[in-house]
Amino acid sequence: MGKLSQIGNDLYTGRRSVDFVGRRWLWYSISLLIIVVALSGLVFKGLNLGIEFKGGTTYTVSVSKATQELADELRESVGSTGVVAAETPTVMTAGGKSIVIETGAITENSASDQKVREAITSTAGVADSKISQTVVGASWGERVAKKAATGLIVFLILVIFFIWGYFREWKMAVSGVVALVHDVVITVGVYALSGFEVTPATVTGFLTILGFSLYDTVVVFDKVRENTKNLRASKRTYAQQANLALNQTLVRSVNTSIVALLPVLAILYVSAVQLGTSTLKDIALALFVGMAAGTYSSIFIATPLLVHLKSGEKDVIDAERRARARMKKADRYADVPAFTEDMPVAEDPEELRGARLASDADDLDDLDDLDRDDGVGTSPRGRPQSRTDAMGRGRTAPTEHRPVRESGASGRRQPTRQPRSKRGK
Template sequence: MAWRLRLAPEKTNIDFFNHQWLTFGGSMILMVLAFVAWGVMGLNFGIDFKGGTTLRTESPNVVDVGAYRAAIEALPVGDVAITEVFDPNFSADQHVAMIRVSSDDQGEAVSEDLLAQVRAALVKTDPDLKVVAEETVGPKVSSELIWTSVLAVGITSLAIMAYISLRFEWQMAFGGVLALLHDVFITIGIFAFFQIKFDLTIIAALLTILGYSINDTVVVFDRLRENLQKYKTMPLRDVMNLSVNETLSRTLMTSITTLIAVGSLLVFGGDVIRGFSFAIFMGVLLGTYSSVFVAKNLVLFIGLNRSDKPKKTDKSEFANIDA
């Protein structure tokens, strides 16, 4: 018989509720800390969500952030943020910086004349410097993007809840979506705490997290539904434990292979997609954790109606649709 790698024993009997006030309670504490970081520190909005212009510069000389800042702040601009970009793929003489010049106090976009002065000031500081990319977003467009992004995440969550309600039970839908929001909010809290740039690519990552995380949760819920029919007298807590144990190997295999792929992007993908890759990486970790320790706990707290219901012969019943 050929040897096969197993990330978990063929049969496990782990009590995932044994330390629920540590695992589930820890998740609730992380949620609170995420909201505190979000409210107190705020998000480091990228150019997509904050009107202004971002310049990407390259030079064979070492980036002198202090000199760059002094040259730009001498001009009539708003906030200035300068970040040196590090990437293992850069050559030894390739020094890259991201320079964001925000909109002025009147809420207008940075004018082209002022941008020309910024470019001239940078070149004066380093004659070998080149501006290789430039991106401008007006404040009106950026504020609309914020609300559109919130709406996208909200509608996606409601759509997932509606599907799970039709596919399973409303308690599972409610618990599953709360577990999804747990993943999203903690990820946003991490971005707020470490002040990682938050732009439209991160919104795409959050939507990806919603899709990935609910996939894991649905697998557990599907096995739970089968076991509820099979073990009608077994306590709900024990049925949930059994369901998670039976799907544990699949959950670990899916998560670890996904983390390997996303980890490669995080290390070798470059600075342009590093924020996106980091958000996906954290989302996969949190999504796996919430599928095992959060979603089922919420369903257990809400409770399930395990009374026998009369079977319907109508083949159009949503609950009988295979997905």
């Protein structure tokens, strides 16, 4: 635990850093690949809509003891009745004494209904009076889908205005909404690929993950705003400050996600593997995939996209120019090119030296101009107060008052230091 806490402290102070912003094109490529796979599953396989959305018939069977073995036997017997609407029934246990069988739309008291009932009574060993039938129309599911879509659109609009009003930055709002859409698309694609049934519980899970993803993104954006509120006085660029904010909140984001995902994973395992209950596993899968995608998008998508959108602003560009100028002034060999075989050879070393000195002078002039804009580090005439270019071993070059010329005393005999006993001899 000591090492983990030390890593977290190093990430917060900046002594150790993960370059999330600088590798944003890598994260964009990974997200694009995941979205393409999700959309391909949605297009070619489609969603497995539940009975509430496509309509159908539900048979609830009261038994002495509901077991998964009995549910499997009922699924096989009902599917082999020859009724088209019951070829692929959904059978699940509901509590300890009930089994629910969902099929397509079957008219009550029809020949198909009688075949299904006979298969249930013969397999489960119960009387016909122990079977209750419920017909669900597709219109109810359509209303649920429309209400869910309306709620999603209203939620996204409110998110845009909330982030815009809180941070006073529309680009943060756009980045946050893109991250939300990213999470929803991935979750829907996973549902299509896994074949899990989409029920009203699934819709509830979708709306829940939107809030979780937004919460994590807002926390990171708040740290970005704190780090970049006085960018002109900072020695770092906007991208560096945003990347520092991501590293500072990384441990919190990972810990929060793990704490939230572990119980959801436990519910998903118990409901899908042991119990087989549809409602729990549907909402658990939506929550698990959505939370994992929300954590990923808040770190790898939202903030890098924000930096990308703000890269053309004047304050951000000026901060990058100041950082480059300070780097060149601190290290006079920062721009020395690496040797390559096709590097051109200068014919006149003095000409090359003069061009390099002129380039250094231009860099210093750019730094002076930027510092003059900030109103710091300049004399009343606008020139630097002192020059501290390194020469030799730690020596400081004095300011030149006039050009160096040959001294008139160069031809005279210069005095020498002698002991007092020999002076005047």
